[in-house]
Amino acid sequence: MTDLTKSQRFEATVLPHLNSAFNLARWLTRSDHDAEDVVQEAYLKAFKYFERFHGGDGRTWLLAIVRNTFYTHYRQSQEHSRSEQFDEDCHSMEDISAHGAKTAENALQRRDDERMVNRALEKMPIEFREVLVMRELDDLSYRQIADVIGIPIGTVMSRLARGRKLFAGLLAHNGQEA
């Protein structure tokens, strides 16, 4: 196979899933900058190992590489530092919404909801966060999620169930704080 046809096939089957890759990486790393690094490295690997991709689902194949890239290089270095940072960001948002004008109340309420949902999701343990992100935000099937993570379908289901419960708890907890 020549490099040209390889590039073309790669552009047709893997490159279109860039948004999926970035969204997953962004939710795993919780940082734009790190997400870009993870995605870039994942694409490097994906191109390198593209010969091993024998058709099928280009998106799950790419997402599995994104996930592995994150777990291999990035997780340890960043897992501690982020949660506190996130809380600080949220306080200033709360001040803004507290003083919001009446006409803007609905828009603010909606932004407030979005902020609370994002915050709850960011605080979730990573193994639940990733299944929820793939299921709810990227509409992956249980089979696809199982393939990305390398776990049985039954485990996908139980993680989603526990994840939703945890999410409800975090959301309620954040609601009390606000």
Added chain:
Amino acid sequence: MDCKKVAELLPAYIDQELGVGELMGIDEHLQNCPDCRREHAAQRDLGAQIKARASYFTAPPHLEARLRASLPKSNAAAPRRWTMQWRAPWLHTGIAMACALVAAWSLGLYVMQPSAQERLAEEIVSDHVRSLQVDHLSDVASTDQHTVKPWFNGKLDFAPPVVDLATQGFPLVGGRLDYLDGHAVAALVYHVRQHPINLYVWPASSHDVASTQTRNGYHLMHWTAQGMNFWAISDCAASDVERFAQGLRVAVNEPT
């Protein structure tokens, strides 16, 4: 269908992942059970809330441009030139760590051919992942080493040492026949805190020094003992894999 079964299947029901039979069973139950109906509504709304309100982060345009620019454009683009093309944007971002990573990549990928050991490690990672994906960890599911060991009789031309390490936190849960590197091998399955460990065993032709490595997030450990190759792999902590290997080495040398 009873409430317990409904509770178990509810996530899959909400996600439309059930077969018609189960689907109808739950439909019928929900019509008659207010408790399960409430639970169903609560779970469904949570999922819907994430779908509707959580941010979907799309890739910034400059990232796509950078990725496209990095792909080789002609047949003349040899792998070495390709890594140079990749390296430029990384240097540009000025992240020392990222550059070191890419340098490591180009070294690992283009200067050295993967050794037989590396190819084997790669094969073990894919086998491990496959064994989890198809939910087919064990052909013989048993926590009793005296059931698992004889199961291999007649299936392999060697007798793998089978020991239980439950007392050290690594219960044996089963075994299966597998193929690695062109050989039939024994795959023994252990657990550590709900994480599966695959242990591959087959006769060794040489004596290898124990080594550990991490690949795709999985921790691998390899050693030889009593004329056998041992490869352990798991997604649990690296220290767990090492403790497991240590416990196993002791147990194999002192069979009960």
